[in-house]
Amino acid sequence: MLSRHLIDLDDLSLSDLHSILQLAHEIRERPGDYFGACQNKILATLFYEPSTRTQMSFQTAMLRLGGQTIGFDNPLNSSVAKGENLKDTIKIVSGYADIIAVRNPQEGFAKAASLYSNCPIINAGDGGHLHPTQTLTDLTTLMEVKGDLHGLTIGMCGDLKNGRTVHSLIKTMCHFRSKFVLISTPELTVPQYIKDIMDASGCPYTELTTLEEAMPLLDVLYMTRIQRERFSSPEEYERQKNVYVLDKRKMALGRKELKVLHPLPRVDEIEPEVDDDRRAIYFDQAIYGMYARMSLIIHMLDEKNHYPVQFGKSYRAKCQNPRCVTQQERYLPSTFTDCGDMLICDYCDGRTLI
Amino acid sequence: MLSRHLIDLDDLSLSDLHSILQLAHEIRERPGDYFGACQNKILATLFYEPSTRTQMSFQTAMLRLGGQTIGFDNPLNSSVAKGENLKDTIKIVSGYADIIAVRNPQEGFAKAASLYSNCPIINAGDGGHLHPTQTLTDLTTLMEVKGDLHGLTIGMCGDLKNGRTVHSLIKTMCHFRSKFVLISTPELTVPQYIKDIMDASGCPYTELTTLEEAMPLLDVLYMTRIQRERFSSPEEYERQKNVYVLDKRKMALGRKELKVLHPLPRVDEIEPEVDDDRRAIYFDQAIYGMYARMSLIIHMLDEKNHYPVQFGKSYRAKCQNPRCVTQQERYLPSTFTDCGDMLICDYCDGRTLI
Amino acid sequence: MLSRHLIDLDDLSLSDLHSILQLAHEIRERPGDYFGACQNKILATLFYEPSTRTQMSFQTAMLRLGGQTIGFDNPLNSSVAKGENLKDTIKIVSGYADIIAVRNPQEGFAKAASLYSNCPIINAGDGGHLHPTQTLTDLTTLMEVKGDLHGLTIGMCGDLKNGRTVHSLIKTMCHFRSKFVLISTPELTVPQYIKDIMDASGCPYTELTTLEEAMPLLDVLYMTRIQRERFSSPEEYERQKNVYVLDKRKMALGRKELKVLHPLPRVDEIEPEVDDDRRAIYFDQAIYGMYARMSLIIHMLDEKNHYPVQFGKSYRAKCQNPRCVTQQERYLPSTFTDCGDMLICDYCDGRTLI
Known part of the structure; x- marks a missing residue:
């Protein structure tokens, strides 16, 4: 069973992982059988920093399943330049699209996005943090x-x-x-x-x-x-x-x-x-990466496979990592996992001494 | 009945408006019935200034009707940077596409576009002027x-x-x-x-x-x-x-x-x-905006619904509004609506004393 | 019979040319018959310099055949900005797409691309050199x-x-x-x-x-x-x-x-x-250009029509043309056609005295 969102590869159980690799294999063997698997579905690729390769891989994966894509690859062209926050962008785009792949240099951005999204979020890279x-x-x-x-x-x-x-x-x-x-x-x-x-x-x-x-x-x-x-x-x-x-x-x-x-x-x-x-x-x-993404998209759009992302507890603390998404998006709930004398930020995995 | 183009919401009669709102409602109730309503049709989104939200809303609307989209969101990447005028761009793109949504900071741009287009024009914002x-x-x-x-x-x-x-x-x-x-x-x-x-x-x-x-x-x-x-x-x-x-x-x-x-x-x-x-x-x-645009696109592609945009009379005058499209596109016919001691520019609605 | 790639119009025999013009005519007469001709196929438009007109013409051509498109029009947004070479880009994109249209200011870029591509390459302009x-x-x-x-x-x-x-x-x-x-x-x-x-x-x-x-x-x-x-x-x-x-x-x-x-x-x-x-x-x-490109894409995706691009012989020489693709892409094999006291570069057609 998959979580609703794919933020960290650790969100997947070994059985999830096997299921994705197995389907990737089947799609590669018989791609024609899967054309149409995502018909009438839309993938939004929200790339706040350019990564043509990764974006094209996602787009191709969706198109080869019969789906469609929207998105941007240039924050200067987006409403973000007008000062729009993560929450508003995700609220709205998740109303347009059926699944979102998001890339942003802020660590924890994709996990924060999962809090507000009406559709599954795929982490397509959040700075130097995760790239599942x-x-x-x-x-x-x-x-x-x-x-x-x-x-x-x-x-x-x-x-x-x-x-x-x-x-x-x-x-x-x-x-x-x-x-x-x-x-x-x-x-x-x-x-x-x-x-x-x-x-x-x-x-x-x-x-x-x-x-x-x-x-x-x-x-x-x-x-x-x-x-x-x-x-x-x-x-x-x-x-x-x-x-x-x-x-x-x-x-x-x-x-x-x-x-x-x-x-x-x-x-x-x-x-x-x-x-x-x-x-x-x-x-x-x-090219295998394209098949992996095709398989992932099919799994994530399957409603049976949706489980919530795990969050820890609320604290009055503030994450000390300067690249953490909570530095810019101030309204985000402050949640940490307690780890003895440390708090681990639920967004960026940054460690803060208590 | 709709005009061929949607430049100003005033172009719509109340009966047009009701028809659009009614269809938007029906699409929202049964979206599956309308997938395919615009099959083989292409929407061009010509965005001379960035507006990711509005552009994505139009793109999603067209894709969810089974249509396709082309376009740009960055004038620096377009032929415009080589000095191409509105007329040439619209003449050609309206040969590629079945319907065009255009956004431009010049007031009256969409109305000017309607003069040269072989397909319906939707005004997706012309500066501070109109945004129907x-x-x-x-x-x-x-x-x-x-x-x-x-x-x-x-x-x-x-x-x-x-x-x-x-x-x-x-x-x-x-x-x-x-x-x-x-x-x-x-x-x-x-x-x-x-x-x-x-x-x-x-x-x-x-x-x-x-x-x-x-x-x-x-x-x-x-x-x-x-x-x-x-x-x-x-x-x-x-x-x-x-x-x-x-x-x-x-x-x-x-x-x-x-x-x-x-x-x-x-x-x-x-x-x-x-x-x-x-x-x-x-x-x-x-999200309602997406359904509104789906309904609008269906109405505008229905050939029964096409009526010409109204223009006034030719005058030797020149519009005084510095943001009017006629300031840059010099070949545009100079037409105004006579309003007593004023001429109202047919493009930007700017007022010029006679 | 077509060559596998269209780099130079001289690659086409008169019979190829007639066949393309004839099909363009038929598509224009009965476009509905060709919707679906490229279903499940993807065109990549790799535009290293902006040319909205040409790119839109290719995109529209593919979409009107029922195919899909991916690509970029801005090298600053692409992996190229991270220093990726022609070979790696083409190797990978030709694994995603079924056909590629490439535009680049370096002379001979498209021909160089044809060396590494797993799918047909269309030269959509290589500087001042060719634009078939x-x-x-x-x-x-x-x-x-x-x-x-x-x-x-x-x-x-x-x-x-x-x-x-x-x-x-x-x-x-x-x-x-x-x-x-x-x-x-x-x-x-x-x-x-x-x-x-x-x-x-x-x-x-x-x-x-x-x-x-x-x-x-x-x-x-x-x-x-x-x-x-x-x-x-x-x-x-x-x-x-x-x-x-x-x-x-x-x-x-x-x-x-x-x-x-x-x-x-x-x-x-x-x-x-x-x-x-x-x-x-x-x-x-x-608009005729759009039909020409539709016809070309259909011909090039037809596997019967694939013939290799011609190259001359290897020499230890280096092309003297400062705009030649070989100036930047150093790993390209150095091949020329011997022409008496001259070597003609196989990429850019530049002439070098022996």
Whole structure:
């Protein structure tokens, strides 16, 4: 059973997740059977920051199900420029549309939207916080190319500290007896709470500092970008930058069954020469993402599948995260989950000392 | 019978108006019956200034009738940036589309467009001049929530001097034995010509300066924004600003059957705490607007309903209104309605002394 | 038979061309028969520079065939702003869409796109280089209004040196025993290679410097714009500017069966007073363009019609044209057609001395 809204991939049970991946597979096998599945339905894509790729993926998914789309991709063209708040926009658009995909740089924006929406909300990215349909895309890709999610050895390379897609993928794959190989500079390895999750689920992990060491070990290599400014100094960047770039030479060290994923867009971290290697499947991954979104939309429009999003308790506190949606949208009810000496903001997951 | 184009709500007879409101009601009751009513038809939304709300409302209306949409919402992205005139744009787009909704800051733009269009034009706002589909939205809302337009006591609050939606709603409601309560600062009350219309139609009106006095009298409260710069001085603004803000305390003075409308977007003139009051129906109003537009599109595409827009006579005069469409589009025929010692511009209704 | 992609009108054989014009005619006669011809198909319009007219024409064409559209018209809103290259964008969008129309100011962009696309590419303009659907529009217009392309006397007026639509139309009409009348300042007449083509095909041409001399001779007048900066000096511009402006007086010198075309948008080169002359068909021309694009889309989606685009040989050379797509997209294979002491770039047709 799905929650009414998809804000965080953790909202899904494993059984929900299997159901979505299974339907994505069936749609890919027989797309013609699903043309018309969303006839007379409208998807609104409210993109407060541009992300052509993600927006097109949602739009294509809806159109290939026989539905229609409305929306915007430019806040300067929207009523937002006239100072309209989240609540009013969502109240009204959820009266026009049957389902909404929302992207906004404020953390917790999609969850706040779910409070006021008359239709299901899909979180299409809320700043650096959550981006569940990217993880669904990754999982669909693994399922389609590996046939089974269990027991894979997965290398994660790049900025593992700040990469939200990396964290989300690790958390989910911990349900499937994965082994993880974490490839990054020591400064950019995964946060402690992710290590705790791997430990708790009994999934072993190794930390390495070069791709060369990792390549022979992997069933899957998940590449991400390291931004120049993440390195400790310009000198360190110059010294390290090529260590985390995938090229033909490093690919030669990988197994025959290796699959290379990347959430795209890439910049320099994968050389174009790798594109012709059959193990490079990042372009296919984008297409699997369309099937994942088709499946998700069908699930969310099925009224049987609707469950409320969970909120904690009201507190007189104020979230301290400067990127939290509550900073701008002052009327939002102040709710937190109590966690000992901390309050965890229900919107952005920011932690505030009591 | 409708005119071919909807430029001004005055183009509609009362019988036209009833027919549109009636169909809006039927569509809302049985939307499935009307899916397909505009199949194979295309609506172009030409928005020379951004208005996401209005544009989405038109797009959704057309999509829910089984039609399709094209258009733009950003003049910088359009051929207009290359210097194309109104005539050429309309000539061509009216060859692509079956019906056009046009919004432009120049007063009289939509009427000028009607001269060159091969398909019906809907005025979706021409500067501060006319915005007939907002009034249709308001009327549909009143009809749906009150069941009858006759004999209502309607409060209008805010900037009644400059608010085009206020003027248009008063003019139309004068046909329905309304009583009006005008709530504003003395500087921002309705213009004399609107008072003349109320007098001529025998509709009584009262002018009040506070919401508190008005609340107990009203069947309907139509809230609008007062822009800070409309007050006579910053000191006056500080003193008055809260008088015209609707909050829980003022709502408590209202009747049980009161309905609060607002054309949206709001800024500060209605406190979010009012949203949860069942008498606040401004979010529903936006949805009624979609049904109003669905009904309007069906009527306008029905070829039986097409009548020409009225124009006056050619004069060698030039309209003096700096915001008139004739200032920029020099090739437009110069036509006016003779009104004693005045010429009234057929595009913008601006008055020029002879 | 069509090539898989339409990059250059020269990719089409005369038989392809006839087939497209014939189908455009049939669609115009019985549009209802073709609604549904592209059901379940998606056209992506990737417009890296704004061209509302052309984009709307493509979108309308697809929608009137029962298909759907996705796309963008503003590179600042796209992933391109994050530095994504042509290859990645095309790889992914060609997985979402069934056919792509691409416009980009870089010369050779569409041809480069064809290297990576999983679906047919239509060149909707690559800088000053090629714009084949404009020429298809012109040909469809001539066919529809004249009934036959053979033996026409065609006047071309304006900037004949730099006008890509002029060159493309002359090249194609050389197959149909045309006579050409070239009307321009001596500095702005057609390049020598176009004269060579007319000579080689046995099509006579006359060069004139005034519209007055030309008017009585013509079956067709193809007007284009002369940009102010193309004249040899500001004085020359002032002296000449009206010579190439079409007005009522010059129209009076034309034959009864004359047809006046213009690719639009126009600026000052045709007076609005000419629009009411029945021989002025430039607004109809835009609508014929929609039928031409409908026909083209149907042909290109027909899998029987797919042939590869031709490329020359790999060289270690680099194209010298600063507007060539290879300047920015460095990974593109460097291929040229050897032409004696020259290499002709396969993307932009730029010439490089060996």
